[in-house]
Amino acid sequence: MRTAVVVGTGLIGTSAALALTARGITVHLEDADPDAARTAASLGAGITDEIEQPVDLAIVAVPPALVGRVLADCQRRGLARCYTDVASVKSGPRAEVAELGCDTTSYIGGHPMAGREQSGPLAARADLFEGRPWVLTPTADTSTETLNAALELVALCGAMPVVMDAVAHDRAVALVSHAPQLVSSLVAARLENADETAVRLAGQGVRDVTRIAASDPRMWVDILSANAAVVADVLEELAVDLNTAVGSLRSLAADGAQDRQKGTAGIEAVMRRGNQGQARIPGKHGAPPTRYETVVVAIGDQPGELGRLFKEAARAGVNVEDVAIDHSAGRRIGLVQLSVEPTAVHQLVTVLTERGWDVRD
Known part of the structure; x- marks a missing residue:
C-alpha cells in the first residue's frame, strides 16, 4: 500500500x-x-x-x-x-x-x-x-x-x-460493547441528582464502572440505532438477572432466617457467575487472564512522582502489568495500585520501602 x-x-x-x-x-x-x-x-x-x-x-x-x-x-x-x-x-x-x-x-x-x-x-x-x-x-x-x-x-x-460473519459480529459487540455502554450510562445517571455528599464519596469502583458514560450521546445513538434489536435482547437478559438480584436483596432485608438464607444464596450465585464471566476476558496480549497482586503506594500530587515510581519498579526488576490511581478527595495525594506478578510482590515492596516510598498494606 x-x-x-x-x-x-x-x-x-x-x-x-x-x-x-x-x-x-x-x-x-x-x-x-x-x-x-x-x-x-x-x-x-x-x-x-x-x-x-x-x-x-x-x-x-x-x-x-x-x-x-x-x-x-x-x-x-x-x-x-x-x-x-x-x-x-x-x-x-x-x-x-x-x-x-x-x-x-x-x-x-x-x-x-x-x-x-x-x-x-x-x-x-x-x-x-x-x-x-x-x-x-x-x-x-x-x-x-x-x-x-x-x-x-x-x-x-x-x-x-x-x-x-457480520451477524455474529453484531451479536458479539452488543454483548461486549454496546450493552456495557448503556449500563455504564444508567449507573452514571443515578448520580445526576444525587446528594453532593454522596458523590464526594465516589471512589475507584464507581469511576471504573462509569468511565465510558462520558461518551458522546449523539455518536452512540447512531451506533445503537444500527444494532438496536440485538442490544435490546442482551439488556432483556440482564433485566432478568437484575430482577432476581433485587428479589435476593429484599430477602436479605427480611426478618426471617429462611428469607435471609435465600437472599444470601441468590446474591452469592450472581457474584460467582460474575467471577466466572470476568475470568474469561482475555489477559495481556490476548493470553489467558492472569491473576496479579496489587502493591499500593501513596504518592504526592506533583509532577514527576509517578515517573519516579515506575523507575524504581524498573530498578527492582519488576514489570508493572497494570496501574490504577485512586485520588484522595481531601488531600493532595494519590494511592497508586501497581498490578504485578505474585512472585514479584516481595521484591517490589522491599525495594520501594528501602527507598522511602509509602507502601500501604
Missing part, C-alpha cells in the same frame, strides 16, 4: 490516517465538514488535496447508517481500487451496500475494536489500534485483493485481524 483515502475524519478515521501516515503512506482526507478534514490535516494525518487517480484503499469512516451511501458515492467517483469501512455495526451496512448495487468484490466490512470517550479529530491517536482486535467481515464475493488490502491496513495500524 502506498496511497489511501480516509472519508470521515472523526476519532477513528483520523487515528487510522495518523497511523498510516506514520508508516509512509500518502493519505488523502475527506469529510462532509471541510473544517474537520483541515483539522485532521493540521495534526499530520494527511492531505486534503484532490485525488487525481485511484488510491490503493479507501477507508469509509462514517456512522453505520451512512456507510452504504458514502461507499456508493466513493465507488461512483472511482476513488480507490479497494474499499473498507470502520463502522461498529456490520449487518445493516452490508444489506444497504447490496441494495444500492455497490461493487461488493472490492469492498470488505471492518471494525477496529478501539475507541475513546472523546470524539472528533482532536481526540485521535496514531497508536489507538495497537494490539487491538480489528474485525473483518468479507462477503462471499470479496476479492482476494480486497481482503489483502484490508489485512495490510490492520497490520500497518498495529492491530490484530479477526475474520467474522
Whole structure:
C-alpha cells in the first residue's frame, strides 16, 4: 500500500490516517465538514488535496447508517481500487451496500475494536489500534485483493485481524460493547441528582464502572440505532438477572432466617457467575487472564512522582502489568495500585520501602 483515502475524519478515521501516515503512506482526507478534514490535516494525518487517480484503499469512516451511501458515492467517483469501512455495526451496512448495487468484490466490512470517550479529530491517536482486535467481515464475493488490502491496513495500524460473519459480529459487540455502554450510562445517571455528599464519596469502583458514560450521546445513538434489536435482547437478559438480584436483596432485608438464607444464596450465585464471566476476558496480549497482586503506594500530587515510581519498579526488576490511581478527595495525594506478578510482590515492596516510598498494606 502506498496511497489511501480516509472519508470521515472523526476519532477513528483520523487515528487510522495518523497511523498510516506514520508508516509512509500518502493519505488523502475527506469529510462532509471541510473544517474537520483541515483539522485532521493540521495534526499530520494527511492531505486534503484532490485525488487525481485511484488510491490503493479507501477507508469509509462514517456512522453505520451512512456507510452504504458514502461507499456508493466513493465507488461512483472511482476513488480507490479497494474499499473498507470502520463502522461498529456490520449487518445493516452490508444489506444497504447490496441494495444500492455497490461493487461488493472490492469492498470488505471492518471494525477496529478501539475507541475513546472523546470524539472528533482532536481526540485521535496514531497508536489507538495497537494490539487491538480489528474485525473483518468479507462477503462471499470479496476479492482476494480486497481482503489483502484490508489485512495490510490492520497490520500497518498495529492491530490484530479477526475474520467474522457480520451477524455474529453484531451479536458479539452488543454483548461486549454496546450493552456495557448503556449500563455504564444508567449507573452514571443515578448520580445526576444525587446528594453532593454522596458523590464526594465516589471512589475507584464507581469511576471504573462509569468511565465510558462520558461518551458522546449523539455518536452512540447512531451506533445503537444500527444494532438496536440485538442490544435490546442482551439488556432483556440482564433485566432478568437484575430482577432476581433485587428479589435476593429484599430477602436479605427480611426478618426471617429462611428469607435471609435465600437472599444470601441468590446474591452469592450472581457474584460467582460474575467471577466466572470476568475470568474469561482475555489477559495481556490476548493470553489467558492472569491473576496479579496489587502493591499500593501513596504518592504526592506533583509532577514527576509517578515517573519516579515506575523507575524504581524498573530498578527492582519488576514489570508493572497494570496501574490504577485512586485520588484522595481531601488531600493532595494519590494511592497508586501497581498490578504485578505474585512472585514479584516481595521484591517490589522491599525495594520501594528501602527507598522511602509509602507502601500501604
